[in-house]
Amino acid sequence: MNLQLLLTGISLGAVYSFIAIGMVLIYRAVGIVNFAQGDFLMLGGFVYYTLIQMALFSAWISLLITTLVVGVSGIVFQFVCYWPLRNAQDKAIVVSTLGASIFMREGAKLIWGATPRATKPLVAGTAKIGTAVLQWQYLIIIAIAIVVIAGIYIMLEKTQLGSIMQATAQNQYAASLMGIPVGTAIAVTFFLSMLVTGLSGALLSPVYFVTNTMGGSSGVKAFAAIVIGGFGSIPGAIIGGVFIGLVEVFGGAYISTTYKDTIVFLVLVVSLLIRPKGIFGEKTAEKS
Amino acid sequence: MKKNIPNLYVISTTNQATHTGGGFLTRQIKGLGRSSAITSALLMLVAMLAPLAVSHYFIRVLCLTIITYMCVLSLYVLFGMCGQSSFMQCGLWGVGAYITALLTTRLHVPPIIAMLGSMAGTGLFAFLIGLVLFRLKRYYYAFSTIGMMMVLNGLFLNWTAGTGGALGISDIPPFGIGPFQVRSGMANYYLILAFATGATVMVWMLYRSSLGRSFMAIRDNETAANCMGINSLITKDIAFALSGILCGAAGALFSFLSGYISSTSFILSTSQLYLVIIMLGGTSSPAGALVGSLIITLLPEWFRPLKDYMMLMYGMGIMGLMIVLPEGLIGGGKDLYDKFRSRRR
Amino acid sequence: MTSLEVDAVRQTKTVLKLDKVCKRFGGVIAAKDISFEMFAGEVLGLIGPNGAGKSTLINLITGVYRVDEGNILVEDTDITRLPAHTRALKGITRTFQHPHLLQRSNIATNIYLGTDLARKKKNHIQASQQQELLDRLLQVSGLNQDFSEGIGKLSYGEQKLLETVRAVLSRPKVLLLDEPAAGLNQKELEKVEALVQIALEMDAAVLFIEHRMDLVMSVCHRIAVLNFGNLIAEGTPIQIQDDPVVIEAYLGRKRDA
Numbered sequence: 086m087n088l089q090l091l092l093t094g095i096s097l098g099a100v101y102s103f104i105a106i107g108m109v110l111i112y113r114a115v116g117i118v119n120f121a122q123g124d125f126l127m128l129g130g131f132v133y134y135t136l137i138q139m140a141l142f143s144a145w146i147s148l149l150i151t152t153l154v155v156g157v158s159g160i161v162f163q164f165v166c167y168w169p170l171r172n173a174q175d176k177a178i179v180v181s182t183l184g185a186s187i188f189m190r191e192g193a194k195l196i197w198g199a200t201p202r203a204t205k206p207l208v209a210g211t212a213k214i215g216t217a218v219l220q221w222q223y224l225i226i227i228a229i230a231i232v233v234i235a236g237i238y239i240m241l242e243k244t245q246l247g248s249i250m251q252a253t254a255q256n257q258y259a260a261s262l263m264g265i266p267v268g269t270a271i272a273v274t275f276f277l278s279m280l281v282t283g284l285s286g287a288l289l290s291p292v293y294f295v296t297n298t299m300g301g302s303s304g305v306k307a308f309a310a311i312v313i314g315g316f317g318s319i320p321g322a323i324i325g326g327v328f329i330g331l332v333e334v335f336g337g338a339y340i341s342t343t344y345k346d347t348i349v350f351l352v353l354v355v356s357l358l359i360r361p362k363g364i365f366g367e368k369t370a371e372k373s
Numbered sequence: 374m375k376k377n378i379p380n381l382y383v384i385s386t387t388n389q390a391t392h393t394g395g396g397f398l399t400r401q402i403k404g405l406g407r408s409s410a411i412t413s414a415l416l417m418l419v420a421m422l423a424p425l426a427v428s429h430y431f432i433r434v435l436c437l438t439i440i441t442y443m444c445v446l447s448l449y450v451l452f453g454m455c456g457q458s459s460f461m462q463c464g465l466w467g468v469g470a471y472i473t474a475l476l477t478t479r480l481h482v483p484p485i486i487a488m489l490g491s492m493a494g495t496g497l498f499a500f501l502i503g504l505v506l507f508r509l510k511r512y513y514y515a516f517s518t519i520g521m522m523m524v525l526n527g528l529f530l531n532w533t534a535g536t537g538g539a540l541g542i543s544d545i546p547p548f549g550i551g552p553f554q555v556r557s558g559m560a561n562y563y564l565i566l567a568f569a570t571g572a573t574v575m576v577w578m579l580y581r582s583s584l585g586r587s588f589m590a591i592r593d594n595e596t597a598a599n600c601m602g603i604n605s606l607i608t609k610d611i612a613f614a615l616s617g618i619l620c621g622a623a624g625a626l627f628s629f630l631s632g633y634i635s636s637t638s639f640i641l642s643t644s645q646l647y648l649v650i651i652m653l654g655g656t657s658s659p660a661g662a663l664v665g666s667l668i669i670t671l672l673p674e675w676f677r678p679l680k681d682y683m684m685l686m687y688g689m690g691i692m693g694l695m696i697v698l699p700e701g702l703i704g705g706g707k708d709l710y711d712k713f714r715s716r717r718r
Numbered sequence: 719m720t721s722l723e724v725d726a727v728r729q730t731k732t733v734l735k736l737d738k739v740c741k742r743f744g745g746v747i748a749a750k751d752i753s754f755e756m757f758a759g760e761v762l763g764l765i766g767p768n769g770a771g772k773s774t775l776i777n778l779i780t781g782v783y784r785v786d787e788g789n790i791l792v793e794d795t796d797i798t799r800l801p802a803h804t805r806a807l808k809g810i811t812r813t814f815q816h817p818h819l820l821q822r823s824n825i826a827t828n829i830y831l832g833t834d835l836a837r838k839k840k841n842h843i844q845a846s847q848q849q850e851l852l853d854r855l856l857q858v859s860g861l862n863q864d865f866s867e868g869i870g871k872l873s874y875g876e877q878k879l880l881e882t883v884r885a886v887l888s889r890p891k892v893l894l895l896d897e898p899a900a901g902l903n904q905k906e907l908e909k910v911e912a913l914v915q916i917a918l919e920m921d922a923a924v925l926f927i928e929h930r931m932d933l934v935m936s937v938c939h940r941i942a943v944l945n946f947g948n949l950i951a952e953g954t955p956i957q958i959q960d961d962p963v964v965i966e967a968y969l970g971r972k973r974d975a
Contacts, residue, residue: 169696177699188688347527350520583834597818602806602835
């Protein structure tokens with residue numbers, strides 16, 4: 086087993102997991118799939134890039150600021166694309182998120198231009214683990230991923246905020262009857278979702294170019310992750326994301342670099358045919 | 374005579390005189406038949422005279438608009454009538470374009486055969502893929518169309534032997550029958566207009582047919598449709614195949630018009646755009662597809678200085694539209710019109 | 719109180735037969751060893767407390783749910799393994815508790831769905847005869863709106879009538895009505911009964927789920943009683959009224975109390 090590919094794959098997979106987790110949080114809370122999720126990855130990448138360019142803060146502080154900025158933008162997003170439409174048909178909300186995706190993609194092009202951008206890694210240089218030689222950034226991504234996932238788990242399962250979010254996710258109406266501020270809970274869910282996604286965008290930027298169109302394909306790969314892992318399940322999003330990352334890296338190395346994305350999507354289609362419910366099975370959301 | 378539906382069965386009733394609900398004139402105007410016939414005739418007139426009044430460049434813009442309309446029309450059949458979303462319509466458009474390009478450049482097939490090949494080939498391809506995809510439920514089906522779109526785009530881009538890869542296929546001959554070739558922009562425009570008109574007429578006939586009704590029954594309640602004798606799997610697949618035929622024709626026309634195609638035209642975001650267009654215009658009739666296509670393609674031309682901001686504004690516009698008029702311009706417009714009329718009674 | 723022309727129970731042809739049909743959902747037994755027959759020209763009432771499995775039974779007959787065990791036969795053809803749309807072609811038609819019409823289409827389109835189904839069947843009749851049937855159904859139901867109007871213009875009662883018209887228009891062999899009286903006033907109810915009468919004249923077997931005992935007792939030739947997925951009684955209205963098992967499970971104390 087090629088350790089280098091394995092670690093790179095897991096690292097990339099962690100990024101996809103973050104996007105996928107973001108999508109699952111929103112799906113569980115409000116019952117729709119957010120087609121603009123990948124674009125928040127892009128936003129994270131660009132905001133981080135801008136902060137690094139301004140060179141006012143250290144890389145780690147810039148990371149923190151980026152994460153918070155994207156999290157807040159998630160709240161704004163929720164106010165525009167979800168809240169006014171919360172009683173409308175699903176397809177209207179989905180199309181609204183498509184509109185947001187277009188808006189963000191084009192807006193990014195106008196602000197940062199169409200050339201791909203790269204940023205500095207948090208820790209420069211490469212690491213040597215056994216036979217594997219890869220950039221430190223990949224390992225940092227994995228480390229942060231573990232911390233963040235643990236944090237999410239603790240928050241959702243052990244804190245009151247988490248209980249509120251879970252209650253709202255299961256049944257908005259019942260939650261409101263119990264005095265839970267549904268609007269706030271949803272806003273917090275969106276904040277958390279974009280926080281995680283924006284973070285992964287910033288983390289990815291030193292190793293992959295940031296472009297205004299990167300939201301599209303990474304969003305689709307996150308879909309693939311959710312579906313393969315089990316629609317609506319957070320562990321599924323994590324496992325699915327890592328799986329997709331591994332498929333992309335190993336597929337690219339052993340089968341073909343040109344077709345590596347195609348391979349990922351073929352795996353998605355095949356997985357849908359063999360086991361549409363995914364690894365962990367599906368969890369559907371109840372709308373009020 | 375009661376409002377008739379000129380079809381197999383004339384639905385009649387006995388109580389003419391005691392019918393309540395609006396005067397004679399109101400009912401005539403309500404009867405879509407009369408007014409939409411007038412509108413359509415006017416529209417055709419404008420469409421046929423348009424190239425005489427505009428620049429060469431604008432004629433080409435119109436050509437592309439109508440080609441886009443045909444792809445959105447395919448989505449009207451699949452999504453507006455049958456309720457199945459799809460993110461791979463642009464990929465089907467590409468399949469149609471590549472079939473024609475390959476048939477004419479590699480096999481030197483006459484253009485009209487290539488056109489038929491595109492239509493039949495894309496329709497068949499859609500049908501076969503659909504047999505597999507429609508076994509999946511709602512969201513899974515939608516994701517699978519996204520996956521297929523990416524697979525198609527990957528093939529267009531990377532399969533150098535088949536599709537020319539990143540370089541695409543060039544030197545596609547223009548459309549022609551015998552010695553007559555459709556070379557000029559204006560000639561292409563009329564060709565494309567003819568196809569689009571034919572397509573619209575056929576979709577209109579589909580709407581009034583039992584097949585069209587079975588699409589709509591599936592859209593509104595798939596279980597109930599099955600209980601009414603409609604095999605939903607096969608019927609959805611037929612809708613998909615029909616949408617494939619429409620995209621195939623549009624693709625062929627695009628190949629003939631441009632003379633050169635490459636994978637950059639056939640991307641996921643364009644499929645998303647078709648969906649946005651039909652939601653903008655309204656999913657309840659082909660008019661929605663037309664209005665949406667016209668707005669999306671023509672507005673950037675009329676507001677040249679704002680061209681770069683156009684897509685940004687669409688994004689914003691679509692978000693706002695979903696809040697205000699989720700039925701789209703045509704559907705929502707009709708609702709507003711109905712509300713206005715009922716207040717005046 | 720109106721009632722259909724309740725002929726003496728004519729146990730003519732068996733149109734539908736259920737043989738030891740069982741259905742489970744996880745741990746819940748929705749149907750256990752259900753066996754009964756339905757005859758041409760007869761109305762069978764299906765009653766039982768909420769949750770007894772009545773709607774499930776209709777779903778099993780129409781094919782929306784698959785049976786776990788047992789068989790369903792339509793005129794000697796085993797339809798147990800057939801999908802819903804094929805069963806519809808064999809003559810099984812149903813209405814829903816809340817009318818399932820094409821909400822975004824006009825009335826005419828909805829009616830046409832009934833004739834579409836009729837034409838697909840093997841026993842379809844000539845267009846002129848179908849037209850006569852349609853005229854008669856429309857007259858009986860009293861629907862005389864402008865048929866190019868949208869469904870939304872109809873009241874709830876009119877929508878239910880429309881759905882029933884559509885169902886009878888398809889000339890069913892087995893007509894399953896899920897709570898046809900719910901939400902209807904007396905006049906509308908009489909119209910539904912008249913429509914059902916037309917179906918009976920075409921030799922259909924009619925099953926209806928109802929909660930209104932007065933209706934069930936007066937309209938049905940026979941009644942079947944479900945409780946917790948079991949068929950606990952079957953017989954004429956008189957028999958059912960006096961059946962102690964039924965009284966205990968469903969009717970509560972004796973009716974004159």
